[in-house]
Amino acid sequence: MAHAVKLALAAMLSLGAYAGEASESTDADTTPLATIAATPIAYRLPGEFVAGDMPVNGPVIELKPAQSFTIMKRQVSEADYAACVDAGACQKLAGTPGRADDLPVVGVSWQDAEAYARWLSVQTGHRYRLPTDAEWALAAGPAYRPDALTDVADPNDPSKRWIAVYEAESKAEAVAERRPQPFGTFGTNASGVMDAGGNVWEWTSACYTRQAWDETAGAFRQTTENCGVRVVEGRHRTYMVVFIRDPRVGGCAVGRPPANLGFRLVRDDTAEPSS
Amino acid sequence: MITRRATLMGAGLAALLATAPALALDEAEKLEHVTVELVAPPFVHPHEQATKAKPKVIEFHMPIIEKKVVVDDEGTTFQAMTFNGSMPGPTMVVHEGDYVQLTLVNLETNSMPHNIDFHAATGALGGAKLTFVNPGEQATLRFKATRTGVFVYHCAPEGMVAWHVVSGMSGVLMVLPRDGLKDAHGRHLHYDRVYTVGENDLYIPKDANGAYKSYESPGEAYADTLEVMRTLTPTHVVFNGARGALTGEHAMTAKVGETVLFIHSQANRDTRPHLIGGHGDWVWETGKFDNPPQKDLETWFIRGGSAGAALYTFLQPGVYAYVNHNLIEANELGAAAHVKVEGKWNDDLMKQISPPGPIVAH
Numbered sequence: 001m002a003h004a005v006k007l008a009l010a011a012m013l014s015l016g017a018y019a020g021e022a023s024e025s026t027d028a029d030t031t032p033l034a035t036i037a038a039t040p041i042a043y044r045l046p047g048e049f050v051a052g053d054m055p056v057n058g059p060v061i062e063l064k065p066a067q068s069f070t071i072m073k074r075q076v077s078e079a080d081y082a083a084c085v086d087a088g089a090c091q092k093l094a095g096t097p098g099r100a101d102d103l104p105v106v107g108v109s110w111q112d113a114e115a116y117a118r119w120l121s122v123q124t125g126h127r128y129r130l131p132t133d134a135e136w137a138l139a140a141g142p143a144y145r146p147d148a149l150t151d152v153a154d155p156n157d158p159s160k161r162w163i164a165v166y167e168a169e170s171k172a173e174a175v176a177e178r179r180p181q182p183f184g185t186f187g188t189n190a191s192g193v194m195d196a197g198g199n200v201w202e203w204t205s206a207c208y209t210r211q212a213w214d215e216t217a218g219a220f221r222q223t224t225e226n227c228g229v230r231v232v233e234g235r236h237r238t239y240m241v242v243f244i245r246d247p248r249v250g251g252c253a254v255g256r257p258p259a260n261l262g263f264r265l266v267r268d269d270t271a272e273p274s275s
Numbered sequence: 276m277i278t279r280r281a282t283l284m285g286a287g288l289a290a291l292l293a294t295a296p297a298l299a300l301d302e303a304e305k306l307e308h309v310t311v312e313l314v315a316p317p318f319v320h321p322h323e324q325a326t327k328a329k330p331k332v333i334e335f336h337m338p339i340i341e342k343k344v345v346v347d348d349e350g351t352t353f354q355a356m357t358f359n360g361s362m363p364g365p366t367m368v369v370h371e372g373d374y375v376q377l378t379l380v381n382l383e384t385n386s387m388p389h390n391i392d393f394h395a396a397t398g399a400l401g402g403a404k405l406t407f408v409n410p411g412e413q414a415t416l417r418f419k420a421t422r423t424g425v426f427v428y429h430c431a432p433e434g435m436v437a438w439h440v441v442s443g444m445s446g447v448l449m450v451l452p453r454d455g456l457k458d459a460h461g462r463h464l465h466y467d468r469v470y471t472v473g474e475n476d477l478y479i480p481k482d483a484n485g486a487y488k489s490y491e492s493p494g495e496a497y498a499d500t501l502e503v504m505r506t507l508t509p510t511h512v513v514f515n516g517a518r519g520a521l522t523g524e525h526a527m528t529a530k531v532g533e534t535v536l537f538i539h540s541q542a543n544r545d546t547r548p549h550l551i552g553g554h555g556d557w558v559w560e561t562g563k564f565d566n567p568p569q570k571d572l573e574t575w576f577i578r579g580g581s582a583g584a585a586l587y588t589f590l591q592p593g594v595y596a597y598v599n600h601n602l603i604e605a606n607e608l609g610a611a612a613h614v615k616v617e618g619k620w621n622d623d624l625m626k627q628i629s630p631p632g633p634i635v636a637h
Binding site for chain 2: 050052053054055095096156157158159160162163166167169170171175177178179210212223224
C-alpha cells in the first residue's frame with residue numbers, strides 16, 4: 001500500500017499507534033522502523049587506500065556508535081516509490097515499474113533515492129535520509145562483513161593484487177536469482193532489519209574518498225572526496241556514480257556487479273521544521 | 276523427408292556408379308585413420324603444430340544437440356541448436372592434405388533436420404548437400420583439406436540457414452600447414468596455448484512488457500525470432516554462447532612469456548576483436564595461413580562468415596579483457612572475455628610514477 005494512502009487512512013480512523021516498533025510512533029508515520037542499538041562492531045572504512053604507490057585494504061576499526069538510531073525495517077517498496085512518482089516528486093523509472101507493496105523498488109539511482117527521502121520527509125513530518133555507510137553496517141548486523149577481498153599487495157608487482165582480487169570476486173557466490181524477491185526472503189536480523197545482503201544492494205550517503213598513508217602522522221589522510229560517486233552496500237561493498245540505475249554498467253570494473261540497486265532510509269528523531 | 280532422403284541416396288548411388296573404377300582405388304581409404312575426441316571451446320583438442328607424418332584421414336564424430344540454454348545473468352533462456360552441445364561447436368584441427376571424415380549425428384530427441392557446410396571444403400555447398408540428416412539419422416562426409424587456415428563451419432538447411440546459424444550452429448575447422456605456422460618472413464611460429472572464441476549474435480524475442488520470452492522448442496520460437504532477426508539488431512552479442520562464458524572462473528589463462536593463438540569466429544556478422552593492454556603480434560585477419568600475417572595489430576577485423584587468428588606473446592601479468600571493440604556490444608550486449616595472466620611484472624614496460632592523488636602545480 002502506498003504511503004499516502006496509509007497516511008490518509010490513519011488520519012481518518014484517528015488511530016493512536018501504528019505498526020512499527022519505534023516507541024515514538026505516535027504520529028501518522030506508519031513506516032515499519034527498526035531501532036539499532038549503539039553496539040560497537042568491527043568496521044572497515046570505505047574508500048580507496050594507498051600506501052606509497054600501492055593500493056591496500058582500508059583499515060578495520062572498532063565502530064562505537066554514540067547513540068541508537070532508527071532505520072526502515074525493509075527496503076523502500078515498489079508501491080512506496082510509485083506513490084512518490086504519482087505525487088510528481090520522484091522520477092519515473094525505466095520500463096514498466098511494478099506497484100507491489102511486498103517487493104523492493106530497484107533500478108533507482110542515488111538521486112532517485114534522495115528525491116524520495118525529501119518527499120517522504122515532507123509527507124511524514126520526520127527527517128528521512130539515506131544511511132551513512134557506518135549506519136548501514138550497524139543495521140545489517142551479521143550481513144555486514146568487514147572482510148577484504150584479498151590481503152595481497154606487492155609493491156613491486158601490481159598485477160599480483162589485480163589477479164588476487166579478480167579470483168576472489170570470481171569465487172564469490174553468484175546471485176542465483178536476480179529478480180527482486182518479496183520482503184523477508186533473505187531473512188530478518190535480530191534488530192528486525194530485513195533482507196540486508198540479499199539481492200538488492202543499497203545506496204548510502206557516503207561519498208567516495210581516497211586516502212593516502214601518511215608515514216609521519218602514522219595514519220591515512222584523505223586526499224580526495226568525490227560525492228559524484230557514493231558507497232553502495234550489500235553482499236559486497238562497491239562504489240557507484242550517483243545517476244546509475246542499472247548497476248551492471250556502473251561499477252565493480254571487472255568483478256561481479258550488484259544484481260540490483262535499491263535503498264532504505266534512516267529516520268532521525270527530530271521532526272522536519274514545518275515550512 | 277523420406278522422398279528427400281531417397282533422392283539424396285539416389286544421387287549418392289549415381290555418383291558411386293559414375294566413379295566406379297575409382298572406387299576400388301580410393302587412395303584416401305588406404306591412409307592411416309585416426310579418431311579425434313572433440314572438446315568444447317574455448318579449448319582445442321590436442322594436436323601437432325607441424326607434422327612430418329604422411330597425410331591421414333582424421334575421423335570426427337559429432338552429435339547435433341538442440342537444447343535450452345541460459346545466455347545471460349538475468350536467466351534469459353534461448354532455444355539453442357548446437358554441434359556437440361556447445362556454442363560454438365568444437366574446433367577441429369587437421370593438416371593440409373589430410374582428409375576430414377565427419378560423422379554427423381542428428382539425435383532422435385531433436386526436432387529438426389540439420390546439416391553442415393564447411394567453408395574449408397570444396398563442392399556440394401561445403402558438404403551441406405551430402406549431410407542433410409533428420410532426427411534419428413546420421414551421415415558421414417569425407418573431404419580433403421586443401422587450403423590452410425581457420426575456417427567457419429555451420430549448419431545450412433535450405434530456407435533456414437540464418438536461423439540455424441544464429442541459434443548457435445557454427446564452429447571452426449583449423450587446417451594447419453604441414454610444417455606449421457610462419458611469420459611474414461617465413462620464420463616458424465609456435466604457440467603454447469590455443470583458444471577459440473566464437474562470437475554469437477542472438478535475437479531473442481520480448482513480450483509486451485519488454486521481458487525476454489521463453490519457449491519450449493525451437494519451432495515455437497521460430498516466428499518471433501525471425502521477426503527480431505529481421506531488425507538486424509541483436510539482443511545479445513556474446514562469446515561462447517553466454518554473457519560471462521569466458522570470465523571469472525571460466526576466464527582464459529596464460530603465463531608471462533607464453534604465446535597464445537586466439538581463434539575468433541563469427542559465422543554471421545562482422546566483429547573486431549581487441550586485447551585490452553595487449554596486441555596481436557602476428558594476425559591472420561582473414562584467417563588463411565598462406566597469406567602473410569600482419570604485425571603488431573591493435574584491433575583486427577573478422578568478416579561475418581569467417582574466422583581469423585591472432586598470435587600474441589604475453590609480456591606483462593594481470594587480468595586482460597578480450598573484447599569486441601564495438602564497446603557497446605562488449606559492455607552492454609556481452610561480447611567480453613578475460614585472460615588471467617600470471618608472471619612477473621616488468622617495470623621497464625610500464626610503471627606507475629605516482630598514484631592518483633591531488634593535482635599539484637608544476
